[in-house]
Amino acid sequence: MTDFVFVRIKAMPCVNRCWHCFCEGSPAGRFMETEKCIGILDQVADLKAELNTIVFPMFYDEPTLHPLFKQIMKHFLARELTYDDWWFSTNGYGLARMSDEDWQELAEAGFDFIRLTFHGTGAMHDELAGRSGAYEDLVKTIEKAEKHSVNWVAGMFLNQKNQATYEETAKTVSNLGKKMFGEFGWMLPHSEGRAAEGKGRVKLSEISRLLVDRKGWYTEGDFVRKVLSDPELGKRTARDNKCGIVYLDIDEDRNVFFGGGCDGDPFCSIKEKVFLGSLNETTVSSCYHKYLNEPPEPIRILNQITLGELAARYGNEENDEVFHYSSLANHKWLVKHLMAHYEKKST
Numbered sequence: 001m002t003d004f005v006f007v008r009i010k011a012m013p014c015v016n017r018c019w020h021c022f023c024e025g026s027p028a029g030r031f032m033e034t035e036k037c038i039g040i041l042d043q044v045a046d047l048k049a050e051l052n053t054i055v056f057p058m059f060y061d062e063p064t065l066h067p068l069f070k071q072i073m074k075h076f077l078a079r080e081l082t083y084d085d086w087w088f089s090t091n092g093y094g095l096a097r098m099s100d101e102d103w104q105e106l107a108e109a110g111f112d113f114i115r116l117t118f119h120g121t122g123a124m125h126d127e128l129a130g131r132s133g134a135y136e137d138l139v140k141t142i143e144k145a146e147k148h149s150v151n152w153v154a155g156m157f158l159n160q161k162n163q164a165t166y167e168e169t170a171k172t173v174s175n176l177g178k179k180m181f182g183e184f185g186w187m188l189p190h191s192e193g194r195a196a197e198g199k200g201r202v203k204l205s206e207i208s209r210l211l212v213d214r215k216g217w218y219t220e221g222d223f224v225r226k227v228l229s230d231p232e233l234g235k236r237t238a239r240d241n242k243c244g245i246v247y248l249d250i251d252e253d254r255n256v257f258f259g260g261g262c263d264g265d266p267f268c269s270i271k272e273k274v275f276l277g278s279l280n281e282t283t284v285s286s287c288y289h290k291y292l293n294e295p296p297e298p299i300r301i302l303n304q305i306t307l308g309e310l311a312a313r314y315g316n317e318e319n320d321e322v323f324h325y326s327s328l329a330n331h332k333w334l335v336k337h338l339m340a341h342y343e344k345k346s347t
């Protein structure tokens with residue numbers, strides 16, 4: 001049973017080049033035509049009505065960059081496609097430059113939540129986001145959100161360079177306004193996109209102070225030892241078929257691909273093998289059903305390997321970098337397994 005369908009629509013480029021970006025956002029991307037974006041939103045809304053569950057679209061790279069962002073967002077809101085406090089991630093570029101009239105118009109239409117990512121404050125943020133002025137845009141976006149009573153939530157992706165500034169960043173950002181929802185938090189990236197090679201991933205000695213109250217975080221070495229010493233754990237299939245989460249990815253040309261589940265997206269480098277259909281010929285709903293009825297070959301491959309086999313073949317007992325266990329096993333190791341399978345097949 002599917003509880004969540006997340007639909008990631010690549011419809012615009014980005015102004016930043018963040019160190020951790022899973023979709024490798026950059027100014028080099030293309031814009032999808034507005035009517036095509038809106039057509040996809042209508043199909044996503046149809047799927048939501050059909051499944052009667054959470055079906056949530058997200059735009060990549062940076063939604064506020066689209067020249068007709070306001071029109072797209074108003075349609076998004078009119079079709080009731082928001083989801084919880086996740087629902088609008090942005091680097092603030094377009095929002096910092098949007099007029100008060102447009103902010104007001106969107107706020108009245110239901111635009112009530114934004115999610116902001118920091119990499120530090122000032123120059124540290126700009127350096128890791130890859131653009132001078134990126135931090136200032138977030139600050140201006142918060143000022144505008146405060147003025148128009150839009151809630152915002154904020155957190156920080158940590159790496160070796162910025163981890164020491166976490167507490168100072170949390171304090172500075174938390175003092176930027178009163179509409180901040182919940183507490184400032186930290187995250188580590190999945191091993192995909194620009195973070196795939198683990199560049200700058202934090203080591204245990206660097207963030208042990210932050211792990212005291214957080215469960216599920218291990219060094220790769222510790223998790224390998226845990227899996228290999230626990231036969232019950234080792235027998236579990238690595239991929240959780242029943243997790244209830246399905247991602248669908250739609251590219252600028254409206255091709256639809258399977259995008260993973262709870263396991264993140266281990267298919268980044270073999271996307272053509274998880275192709276589900278083109279929206280020039282079929283619908284989002286048909287692609288979703290195709291995934292269920294005829295799972296692409298890589299999914300069948302991943303369904304056959306256990307956590308123990310993955311740890312033994314691909315785990316690095318010497319590695320003291322920190323991962324969430326689900327990301328480590330179900331993403332980093334599964335990527336290696338797929339690459340090994342297809343490399344072997346082509347030789």
Ligand code: SF4
Binds near residue numbers: 021090091
């Ligand atoms: S702002 Fe978002 S989409 Fe753009 S590069 Fe950074 S993480 Fe990627």
